[in-house]
Amino acid sequence: MSEKKTILTQKDVIRFFLRWSLACETPHSYERMQAPALCFAFIPALKKMYPNPEDHQLLCDALTRQNQYFNTQGIWGASVLGIALGMEEEQAITRAMDPEQANAAINGVKTGFMGPMAGVGDTIDWATLMYIFVGIALPYTSEGNPFGLIFPVIVFAIVMHIEGIVMTTIGYKFGRESIAKLFEGGLVNLLISTSAIIGMMMMGSLASSYVSFRLRSETVQGVMDKILPGMLPLLIVFIVYIVMTRVTDKIGRIALGIIIVSLVLSILKIATA
């Protein structure tokens, strides 16, 4: 096999990620979620792929294609963007697919992967990494010391950018080769289940520190603490989870319900702060 023809350089790939990262949440809407940001990120790369005026229609098609419903976590999800970038380049070079096929193939891959990658990213970046850094900062900031704030912010930003660029690059290479490879060997599934385990444990640990509930009666609370400390907060998390999965997924309503129940418990003098 001969060396593959390429249009984009590594610099273009990094620039693509930085543009995405800059705009990612800015145009977030219910209708398309982050799609306009993706379209915005694609501008220089697509212009480079279709420089000739006679290809103007193809450029328009590609831009429109990248403004379809899209929502993911910006860092791990960047691998999906990388795949889309690679596929767009492949398409621009080979012109193997007609516009409709290209729409179906590229957007199919995007929508197929954006959810799982968002799940991985949310648990690793937002549920684990971020709270490690917040955990480092809090003891200092609680005393009003800003240095506890500045150091984690800078280190976290660097870590996130490295992660994002690596993800985009890996995705881009996959997109240029074959998407099928990602599915092979169940690598994706393994990644999802591994990050799910990490996410679950981190959430459990944080829940233990930050969900609190105490009965007003010291004796009853004391007996419960002897049996199993923290059983009421743990129970509360699972009750909320069951309500969320079985009764309603409207978070605002559940929050309102929690406040009403809390007020009732306060009036009846059952619980205390």
Place this chain on the structure above:
Amino acid sequence: MIQALLVALWHGFSKSAWGYATAYQYCGILASSWIYGIIYGNPTQGLIIGSAIQSIYMGLVAPGGNSPSDTGLATAIAVPIGLTTGLDVDTCLTLAVPVGLLGTVVQQLIYTIKGYNARMVDKCAAAGDTRGVTLWAFWLATVFTLLLYGPIVFVGVYFGTELVQKVLEFLPAWLTTGLSIAGGILPSLGFALTIKVIGKPTYIPFFIMGFYLTKFLGLGTMAVAVFAVCAALMIAFLSMENK
């Protein structure tokens, strides 16, 4: 007046979250509360209030941009009011919780409004107008966010201070206790949501394990992360060997 305006500007800007990889840090609760502190000439106290707000929202993740509580708005209202009225930190918290919930309504509003931007991007994309895409997807999306959040925060901070003081004087004890109880329970919303989003109910034992690693042994996030990564890798390797 100018201070309220600056707070409104910063909050409006932080809501457009420029730079995903960093925005949640430089616009987060801690950084914002420090900035509001600087605006009111007391960064130390601002950061102290902010740290207390951060600790009630620990573990909060916003899957798919759907946050169970608008921590940014809660910070933008509670910190300035706390600084100008000299309220104690606990009272600031009871203020932050309802404001955060109110913020989710505003969030729904802006997410609906920005659907218009997406449609305009469609138009520009179909015409190959890349400048138009940049304008609607980035610049105007920022402006709209600023225009919606700015006035809300300004009114809240400028008129809120006096109002809050008066209201707080009349608040009965059962109400403040009730709100504190709710403050203890509300974080469970974020954890339940994350369990739901992870979508593997069979992994709930790991949640309980993390819970008791901290409850019994008092381990911090870093230590639990070490155990979590090891547990995840062990299971990954075992399942690979079994294939």
